[in-house]
Amino acid sequence: MEPAIAAVKGASTxxxxxxxxxxxxCDDYEREAPRRRxxxxxxxxxxxxxxxxxxxAYVDSTxxxxxxxxxxxxxxxxxxxHPVMVNWLNACEYARWAGKRLPxxxxxxxxxxxxxxxxxxxxDRFDADRAxxxxxxxxxxxxxxxxxxxxxxxxxxxxxxxxxLVEEWVxxxxxGYAGSGYDSIGYQQGYRVLRGGSWIFSQTHARITYRxxxxxxxxxxxxxxxxxxxxxxxxxxxxxxxxxx
Numbered sequence: 001m002e003p004a005i006a007a008v009k010g011a012s013t014x015x016x017x018x019x020x021x022x023x024x025x026c027d028d029y030e031r032e033a034p035r036r037r038x039x040x041x042x043x044x045x046x047x048x049x050x051x052x053x054x055x056x057a058y059v060d061s062t063x064x065x066x067x068x069x070x071x072x073x074x075x076x077x078x079x080x081x082h083p084v085m086v087n088w089l090n091a092c093e094y095a096r097w098a099g100k101r102l103p104x105x106x107x108x109x110x111x112x113x114x115x116x117x118x119x120x121x122x123x124d125r126f127d128a129d130r131a132x133x134x135x136x137x138x139x140x141x142x143x144x145x146x147x148x149x150x151x152x153x154x155x156x157x158x159x160x161x162x163x164x165l166v167e168e169w170v171x172x173x174x175x176g177y178a179g180s181g182y183d184s185i186g187y188q189q190g191y192r193v194l195r196g197g198s199w200i201f202s203q204t205h206a207r208i209t210y211r212x213x214x215x216x217x218x219x220x221x222x223x224x225x226x227x228x229x230x231x232x233x234x235x236x237x238x239x240x241x242x243x244x245x
Contacts, residue, residue, distance in 0.1 A: 008099035010054065011239035014044040015158045017107070022115030024106055026209040030182035035117075035209075038106050044239055045103060045111040046232035047159055048147035049168060050094065052076075055084040058094050068220045081146040083166045083230035085223035088192045088216035091169045091231040100233035102171040105211070107234055108195050112163070113208040114156030121155035121162050126203040129153075131164030133206050137199040144199070159232075163206035166228035167194040174213035192216045198228050 008014070019042040026032040052067075052075040059066050059073075066073045067086055086094070088102075095101050103111070112121050120126060128135045130153030137143055147161050154160045162168070174191040176182055191213035197205030204210070214229065223229075 008235055008239045009057075010046060010098060010100075010233070013047040014235060014239050015047050015111070017043050017045055017111050017157050020115065022106065022110040023113070023117035024109050024209070025177055026207070029209070030180070031176075031184065032209045032211060033182065034177065034179045036177075036179070040106050040110045040115070041236075043103070043107055044235040044237075045107065045157070045159055046100075046234070049083040049161055049166065049230045049232045050091075051081050051147055052084045053080040055086070055094060056080075058097050062097060064090075064093065067223065069223055079144065081148065082144045083147055083161070083228065085166065085228050085230055086220055087218040087229075088169045088214075088231075090220075095231075095233045098233055099239075100235045102169060102231060103234035105170050105172045105193055105195070108162075108168070108170045109208055111157055111159045112155050112196070116156065118156075119207055119209075121159070121208065122153055126206070127153075128203075131161075131203075131206050132199045133164040133197065134200060134202045142199075163196045163208065165199055166196075166230040167198045167212065168196045169193075169229055169231040170195055174211075186213050190216070194229055 021037045022040050024038045025035040027035045056075060058064060067084060092102060118124060122130050130150055132145060151160060155162055170193050172193045174193050175187050194212040194214055197210055
């Protein structure tokens, strides 16, 4: 039987990630251990994080509240193609409106590293030209940029800006991985997982396996200039472009 077809917004920039086993985790950091192989079903992932322009279309369509850092409900000038910054609940609402969902941790990590066990989306050696992290931001003063600004940092599946720039929400509740002996008070709080690091962190946070956490209803009052968080969407079924009116 042919898979169902989903009419989703932004389908033209979804990349295909085939089913199969993928490396996940890292034994060098307790909260990321153990490194193991996990099976990830086929899915589709947004090539880029959701932008302010993307989110504006959602706000205009639904009457949803604009992010607090927008000026009078308008995107700051020149930032339309930069990542939007919202909490986890808002990200989920946008994803539903777009006919998609948030990716799982396993999906995010596979899309970022191709399932190959890489340290960074492009390989095992950090390259400051491929991701906006503190190493670059401290020198240049650049704290945000268009989502299309670093194609040289794309993952093996073609996803861009997956590390650095702005942290990204995934669907999962923050818990220890199966088989881990590490415990954290954060595991008991119902926090949601963030991936990818941001410009306010160093390259150690821009690794594919790095994971952090935050409240799902985090206030967006202070997001501006603090590196997120943002998100990108995923789809379980093969997407097609929305029919034009």
